[in-house]
Amino acid sequence: MAEFRMPSLGADMEAATLVEWLKKPGDPVSRGDVIAVVETEKGAIEIEVFQTGTLETLLAQPGEKIAVGAPMALIRSEGETAPVAPVARPVTFEIKPAAPISPPAIAPRGPAPGPPRPGIHASPAARKRANELGIKIEKVSGSGPDGAITVSDVERAAKALPGPAAMREVIGVAMARSKREISHYYLGHTVDFEPALRWIEAENLNRPVPERMLYGVVLLKAVARALRDYPEFNGYWTDGQFRPSESIHLGVAIALAQGGLIAPAIHDADKLSLSQLMAALRDLVGRARMGGLRSSELSDATITVTNLGEQGTESVFPVIYPPQVAIVGFGMILERPWVVEGAVIPRRVIVSSLAADHRVSDGRRGARFLTAVGGLLQEPQNL
Numbered sequence: 001m002a003e004f005r006m007p008s009l010g011a012d013m014e015a016a017t018l019v020e021w022l023k024k025p026g027d028p029v030s031r032g033d034v035i036a037v038v039e040t041e042k043g044a045i046e047i048e049v050f051q052t053g054t055l056e057t058l059l060a061q062p063g064e065k066i067a068v069g070a071p072m073a074l075i076r077s078e079g080e081t082a083p084v085a086p087v088a089r090p091v092t093f094e095i096k097p098a099a100p101i102s103p104p105a106i107a108p109r110g111p112a113p114g115p116p117r118p119g120i121h122a123s124p125a126a127r128k129r130a131n132e133l134g135i136k137i138e139k140v141s142g143s144g145p146d147g148a149i150t151v152s153d154v155e156r157a158a159k160a161l162p163g164p165a166a167m168r169e170v171i172g173v174a175m176a177r178s179k180r181e182i183s184h185y186y187l188g189h190t191v192d193f194e195p196a197l198r199w200i201e202a203e204n205l206n207r208p209v210p211e212r213m214l215y216g217v218v219l220l221k222a223v224a225r226a227l228r229d230y231p232e233f234n235g236y237w238t239d240g241q242f243r244p245s246e247s248i249h250l251g252v253a254i255a256l257a258q259g260g261l262i263a264p265a266i267h268d269a270d271k272l273s274l275s276q277l278m279a280a281l282r283d284l285v286g287r288a289r290m291g292g293l294r295s296s297e298l299s300d301a302t303i304t305v306t307n308l309g310e311q312g313t314e315s316v317f318p319v320i321y322p323p324q325v326a327i328v329g330f331g332m333i334l335e336r337p338w339v340v341e342g343a344v345i346p347r348r349v350i351v352s353s354l355a356a357d358h359r360v361s362d363g364r365r366g367a368r369f370l371t372a373v374g375g376l377l378q379e380p381q382n383l
Contacts, residue, residue, distance in 0.1 A: 001080065002051055003071040009040055009298040010174070010321075015067045016040045017138060018060050019120055027055045029075065034294065036072065039136060041166055042262050044127065047295045053077040062120060063138070122149035128291055129154045171261060175319045182237075182325075183358040186317050187366045191374040192338060193350040199380040215333070216307050217278045219350075221383045222376040223305055223328050224248050224270035230369040232361045233326040233354075234302045242325060242360045251301030251321070252281065254288045263321060264293050265301035274383060309333060315351040325357035328373070 006016060016038040023035040034046040035055065057074040060066055120138050122130070126149045130137045140157045142149035178184075196218050204212040227234045227248050235244035248270045251263040264287075266272075266280045287293055303324055308316045309332035316329035331351040338347035352373060356366050376383060 001056060002053070002075045002077060004035070004049060004073040004075050006038070006066045006068050006070050006072055007047065007295050007299055008068045009042070009045055009295055013040060013068060015065050016045070017065045018062050018072070019044060019137070020062050021058060023055050025055055025057060029053060029055055038066075039138065042260075042298070043256075043293070044130075044137070044291050045293055045295055045298060049075065051075055051077065053080070120149070121147060123151070126151050126154050130291075174321065178319050178322050182320050182322065184320060184355050185358050185363055185366065186353065186355050187363060187370055188315060188317075188351055188353045189367075189370040189374055190336075190349050190351050191377055192347055193333060193377060194338075194347045196377045196380040197333070197348055211275070211278075213274060213278050214281075216309075216330075217274055217281055218377065218380050218383065219307060219330050219352075220250055220252070220266070220269060220281070220305055221272075221274055221277055222373045223303075224250055225376055225383060226369055226372040227303065228270060229372060230365065232365060233356060233369055235325060235360075236302070236323040237325050237357060237359065238323050245302040247302065249300045249302045251304035251324070252284060253304060253306035253318075254285055256289060262288050262293075262298075263301060263304050263306075264288055264297035267296075267300065303327065305330070309350065315353055317353055318355050320355055320357060325360045327355050329353040329355070 009016070017040075019037040019039050021036050023029060023033070029035060029049050030052045031050055033049050035049050036047045038045055038047055054076045055073060056076045058072075059074065060070075060072045066072060121142065121144075122137050122140075123144075126140075127137055129151045130140065137149060137154070140149050140153050141147075143153050144150045193215075197215060200213055200215055200218060207213070231244045232242070234248055235242060237243075247268055249265040249267050250269040251265045253261055253263045255261055264284055266277065266284060269277060269280075272280060284293075284297070301321075301324065304318075304321050304327045306316060306318050306327065307330045309330055311332075313331050314334060315331040318327045318329045320327050329352070331353075333348050333350050335346050336349050337344050338349065340347070352370055354366050354370050
């Protein structure tokens with residue numbers, strides 16, 4: 001009998017609140033099935049199972065806060081029939097900040113509705129709206145039948161909050177830890193982006209609007225391909241040593257509608273065509289902002305890419321997200337004088353940057369990695 005445990009969805013996560021089970025005891029489960037939804041500071045996350053068998057026993061109930069690594073359920077493997085000894089209930093606790101980060105949601109006027117029940121009764125539309133607004137659904141007072149939470153309840157609660165302070169607090173803690181524990185070094189490289197942009201512009205002329213590519217997808221693919229030859233930037237620092245990853249799962253930094261940041265992964269990005277990668281990026285951004293990310297997308301990233309070009313900055317020098325050992329940044333597209341075949345002409349360029357862990361790599365390899373990314377962008381048709 002195997003224990004299904006609360007996964008870690010980031011270095012900054014200590015616990016999550018179970019929102020609902022999507023499977024019941026006796027249901028068959030297969031690797032990759034989503035069996036539960038939990039709530040974290042980053043929103044509602046779908047939790048996947050990584051074994052095949054039968055869901056035997058639920059050890060946690062909706063509304064409980066469960067520590068990372070604590071057992072949530074028992075899964076009986078295929079062919080297993082022997083009974084097992086009872087397993088202790090999961091460790092639950094309430095994290096109490098030194099000072100309140102945000103005030104509680106304001107209840108609607110009129111007769112005060114009862115507090116949300118442990119099962120958190122909310123319509124799908126209300127949950128979706130809460131994810132869009134960055135509102136913790138369990139903190140919203142419901143005015144619907146039997147205290148159910150409605151869309152208007154969520155929007156009323158959002159107006160009472162000062163903004164995404166809680167998420168920023170979480171991000172700040174994680175980044176402070178990163179700068180304290182990781183010996184960062186930084187490199188920058190200006191790349192001739194004209195060949196890639198011209199190729200994308202020509203390619204998009206033959207595509208329907210919904211299938212047209214954004215230039216960011218070419219940047220992602222170039223990073224993923226370069227990592228094949230520079231594996232020291234792709235993996236995790238755990239237990240005092242570097243563990244390279246055989247797979248390349250690109251974490252993509254996504255700004256949320258209500259503020260804050262999340263960096264879910266596109267799995268096996270180096271193996272996807274540009275069209276597939278564009279579709280995966282659209283899907284990931286949509287689910288990150290509307291709710292519906294999976295636990296593996298938050299825990300599997302082997303390196304992160306952040307692109308702040310649309311925000312008007314020329315370059316970015318990001319902070320590594322542990323336990324990863326590197327992060328790549330891109331700034332805005334700039335028009336600059338450039339020497340081509342001995343002549344100075346205007347070209348569109350972009351500044352790439354790398355922050356890497358000196359325990360794992362050095363500036364010499366980092367420089368070669370950034371140069372490799374730039375070289376791949378000169379032949380976008382081959383990506």
